[in-house]
Amino acid sequence: MGYSLQTLWHEKARYSAGVGAVAFSAVLMALQFGLLLGLFTITSIPLDHTDPRIVWIGSKGVEAIDLGQPIPISYLGRVGEHSGVLPPEPYIANFANFQKPDGGTDLCFLLGHFGNAGIPDMLTSEQRTALTEPFAIVMDESDMKRMGMTAVNQTAKINGKEVRLVGSVKGLKSLAAPWVICSHYTASELMGALLPPDHTKYLLAKCDTPERAADLAAHLKAEYSDMAVYTSGEFSTSTRTYWLLRTKAGIAIGYAALLGLLVGGAVTVQTLYAATIASAKEYATLFALGIPRWRVYVTVLFQAFWIGIFGIALAYPVVQLLAAGARAAGTQVILRWEIMTGTALITMGMSVFAGLFALRSVRGIEPISLLR
Amino acid sequence: MAAADNLPSLRAVHLLKTFGDGASQRTALRKVSLNLFPGQLALLMGPSGSGKSTLLAILSGLLHPDGGQVLTRPNDQTSFVDIWGISEAARDDFRRKHTGFIFQGYNLFPALSASQQLEIVLKWGNNLSPGEARRQAEEMLDRLGLLNQRHKKPAAMSGGEKQRVAIGRALVKNPTFLFADEPTSALDWENGQAVIQLLRDAAHSRGATIFVVSHDARMLPFVDVCFHLDDGNLEEHEIPLVVAGE
Structure with a gap:
């Protein structure tokens, strides 16, 4: 876990796209469901x-x-x-x-x-x-x-x-x-x-x-x-x-949230994939030394985990800020703990899933490629 | 000459390797045989495309030969094991326990310090505790004259320092076999000489079998044995008797 976090921090620029994508997904999802809940709370006022x-x-x-x-x-x-x-x-x-x-x-x-x-x-x-x-x-x-x-x-x-x-x-x-x-x-x-x-x-x-x-x-x-x-x-x-x-509004907003999740997932996969490919020679050297592949798999998954954590941490204040703006404009946004926790869990799941998807890049790394 | 045992630590027997099919088929190794001994620094030379890297890859368990055997005797065991006659998992385990590699590029993780580059091998490969891994890594860096540089990351290191860290990464688990592919190609001769001296010391003081592939003829005075590979055929060459520094 330490090396994953260290790598993430050292290569902030590379991983920032993934963090931003996770944050984007989380903000979109939390706000949409908060707006939806706020909207339909009006019906029962x-x-x-x-x-x-x-x-x-x-x-x-x-x-x-x-x-x-x-x-x-x-x-x-x-x-x-x-x-x-x-x-x-x-x-x-x-x-x-x-x-x-x-x-x-x-x-x-x-x-x-x-x-x-x-x-x-x-x-x-x-x-x-x-x-x-x-x-x-x-x-x-x-x-x-x-x-x-x-x-x-x-x-x-x-x-x-x-x-x-x-x-x-x-x-x-x-x-x-x-x-x-x-x-x-x-x-x-x-x-x-x-x-x-x-x-x-x-x-x-x-x-x-x-x-x-x-x-x-x-x-x-x-x-x-x-x-x-x-x-x-x-x-x-x-x-x-x-x-x-x-009204099917829930379904419509659910689809929009899903779209945000897919975009976030795709960018995160691409970020992790590119980062892993960029480190292919270093990983290949470790494989040549007999380091088991699962060690690198775990590293990539921890990178995905940290991207998720940073993305959610970034999303939280943005959601609160945008919700405050929406409320000031007269729109009801209800950010219940269930919405915030659910959003965090779903985006974290998406991030780790993106990590699993990016493991394909590790499978293709062979130490023989280092001998030219 | 190195203090080699009577029994070789590694024997290559009739290694055969071809690439491609039909008219485009190219033979890289033609029934190549050689013996390497504990405490021996061996150099393999030859023109580009002669099959040097292929031979290194086969001897180190990275590339399957089409024919022949690679018999190894790690840690002075009495019996030989054919590394191409065992399972892939067993071969990975063999590499993890007994082999070190130095490649042309340094291949150091940009985010990790010099010490961490070595610690990662000990923690992930040998399952050492973080404290013990750090202790052994710093001990190795001390031997390489890099203890004061242990917190440096690759971006802050010179080419010579990077290659010494890469050598430290290969040696830190005290391997029986060390394979190096053009370890001095990116260095000036001063740093290159330091690197080859480190490899020579590792062979002679630790009893490791070191097999180096290089174009660099200036290494000849430092090695114990030199092989020449040309068009898939291997010959053992005489080497100069005078060794620098001895």
């Missing part, structure tokens, strides 16, 4: 910013919060009375047409809560009070410009009915359609005939502990097959997974 002790009851087979079909409010009776469970509250989550003050239109997504259960946690108490007024709405400040809203108290129209902006929040970013928070009453009024009478989209049962929520969800799932039941965490995961898989 309403779930992630409500109480984790809530049990969500929706239409049969619903996999994502934005795909719920109307369910009868009479499902309230199915929850029944349980110790530690508050009476369920209706909740509307539905796309709507937003008419901007300047006349343009865009899509928005209504989040209409009834009581406290469905209110996103970033709302202030003043905003919660303000939302009790009919046709009052709150949206994320990052969406205001897009929706043509410039100040609180400004009015616009949703599904043709006038609404008034009573406040803005941070951290409720949207992917396709801006989230619009309002009361259940406002939401049902805005939905009008689109929501059948005595129907809602979800029922939210708030429990006193996450364990009780899990128990209640399991009980209701077993009892009723004609409705979907999730805890907040389960529904969040289901929503992200649905959009990740159904």
Whole structure:
């Protein structure tokens, strides 16, 4: 290992291409998966910013919060009375047409809560009070410009009915359609005939502990097959997974990451191959002296290992820097430890695999070539 | 003359080697036989293309002959072993234990110091511990007058120093046989003379059998025996009686 590292350090210029290639692969992979995770976290923001002790009851087979079909409010009776469970509250989550003050239109997504259960946690108490007024709405400040809203108290129209902006929040970013928070009453009024009478989209049962929520969800799932039941965490995961898989974005980004990995691997193979060929005479001398070939194989593999280590070490600050830049630009990048560790392991594996591939060059070295 | 044993340490018997096929076939060695003895510095001369390197490669176990035997008796053993009659693994093991090589180029690792060039052979070839390998490497460099240069890397060495390190690498495991291909070709005569004197000392003081291939006739006064190879035929030549430095 010592000779490998010493050689790598002595011939920095030669090996820098390999180190750069590994770093490139690692940066590409970590950022892409971080962006992907960040992107699809947006799809479950309403779930992630409500109480984790809530049990969500929706239409049969619903996999994502934005795909719920109307369910009868009479499902309230199915929850029944349980110790530690508050009476369920209706909740509307539905796309709507937003008419901007300047006349343009865009899509928005209504989040209409009834009581406290469905209110996103970033709302202030003043905003919660303000939302009790009919046709009052709150949206994320990052969406205001897009929706043509410039100040609180400004009015616009949703599904043709006038609404008034009573406040803005941070951290409720949207992917396709801006989230619009309002009361259940406002939401049902805005939905009008689109929501059948005595129907809602979800029922939210708030429990006193996450364990009780899990128990209640399991009980209701077993009892009723004609409705979907999730805890907040389960529904969040289901929503992200649905959009990740159904949009094929995960596959597309996976392919892009694979491409980066292949480019990195090819450059690393070439670097190690060229370095080994450049040392062919020295290795041939060792073989003439009877040094076993496996010693040189191990040296080349350790060189690959060190290239991987240096590449990953170089990639780490670059990833953090680029992620910070992306966040500053308003893009969500989630660099969870699983992404960072997975990226490190995959790129290290790629580097060692490149080393194995480069061993071909060692197999071709014969000491007889030194006798001209 | 060297203090050679009565029994040779290496016997080549009717070595035959041809290259190519049909009309382009060329015979490099025509039933070549020779005896080399422990403590003997032997020189092989001959015109370019005469088969010198081929003979060296066959004697050292690097190139398979088409016919004949290379019988070796390492460490003064009583029986001979035909190195072309044993398995490839056994032949590699034979080279690892008993042979050293000096090639025309120095072939030193650019990243390693003089001491490490020798240590790598002891650690990888003889499985010595790092401490013992360093001790033996420095002992050898001391004998070669290079102890103060042990931390130098090849880029900082002169041609003579590089060749002495290459000789040290070949001798550090105390081989029974040392094969050298044009060891002075890249050196001026002052350094070349120093190198051949080192080889002579290694043969005479350590009892090694040293076989040198060279065009350099100025080496003749230093060697114990000289062979001449021409068109695949080997002859033993008289050498001058006066040896420089003795």
